[in-house]
Amino acid sequence: MNPHVTSFFDAATNTFSYVVKDPRGPACAIVDSVIDFDYAAGRIAYAGADRIVDHVRASGLEVEWLLETHVHADHLSAAPYLQRALGGTMAIGSAIRDVQATFGKFFDEGAEFRRDGSQFDRLFQDGDVFAIGSLEAQAVATPGHTPACMTYLVGDAAFVGDTLFMPDGGTARADFPGGDARALYRSIKRVLALPSATRLFMCHDYGPNGREIRNETTVAEQRANNIHVRDGVSEDEFVALRTSRDASLAMPRLIIPSLQINMKAGALPPPGSGGRRFLKVPLDGM
Structure with missing residues (x-):
């Protein structure tokens, strides 16, 4: 019972979204969707999300879940737009509450901003099991990049968010508020304890050294070749490497709009x- 997976790449943010289909029926889930956002012009569009809508409708699929692996800091979620068009239950890890508490203060949100995760339809706890049609899926907490990171295990496929990159890309940063390099290492080891043939689907790829963009790897390939966490790299070695590398990184270009919107389940600010x-743009806040 392994899912059929269709990927959609957003070149502007180097983000992959996925439609994960039950092989025995029309049920599917959408993972990590993206809004088109021209930051300089303040312009929002939905061409990328409409590609997913068109695929779902043309294939006769029924959306049961809109899954977010975490509160993304590099793109805006299209989950509310897709939910209006296609239905489905919007879900994220329960530690979203920690993210909301941190960034609610950062963006000076008032009491009207609920910090209990209630903007989402479902908050997953580690180990929660759910269904996509006849497929059994599991939410696996993989904190480190953010406190709320979840990996979704569906049959022989795992959707890892930013916990891992392709082997030549290594791992995601762990220096955002609530991030933790040691927790990230332990989360990755949990993912890499899955069967060696497990398919791992990335949320991002940047084509290191000019190679073509890729989004799928396996546990075996990661354990053998990941430049940060291949077999034999100790926790202390990883923490030292990750901490040093993070200190050299600039903030993601879309972090300010992304966090404001994604921590609210993709809801845009209300009209003035x-x-x-x-x-809001907090000056000197980062």
Whole structure:
């Protein structure tokens, strides 16, 4: 009972979204969707999300879940747009509450911003089991990049979010508020304890050294070749490497709009008195 997986690549943010289908029927889940966002112009569009809508409708699929692996800091979620078009239950890890508490303060959100995760339809605890049609799926907590990171294990496929990159890309940063390199190492080891043939689907790829963009690898390939956490790399070695590398990284270009919107389940800011929507930019906050 292994899922059929269709990938959608957003080149502007180097993000992969997925439609994960039950091989025995029309049920599916959508993982980590993306809004088109022109930051300089403040313009939002849905061409990328509409590709998913068109695929789902043309294939006669029924969306049961809209899954977020974490609160992304590099793109805006299209989950509410897809839910309006296609239905489905919007879900994320229960540690979203920690993210909301941290960034609610950072963006000076008032009491109207609920910090209990209630903007989402379902908050997964580690080990929660759910169904995509006849497929059994499991939410596996993999904190480290953020406190709320979840890996979704569906049959022989695991959707790892930013916990891992392709082997020549290594791992994601762990220096955001609530991030922890030691926790990230332990989360990765949990993923790499899955059967060696398990398919691992990335949320991002940046084509290191000019290679073509890729989004799928296996546990065996990661254990043999990942430049940060292959077999034989100790926890202390990883923490030292990750900490040193993180200190050299700039903030993601879309971190300020992404966090504001994604921690609210993709909801855009409400219109002001003139009908326009506004984002906050905390000066010198990062």
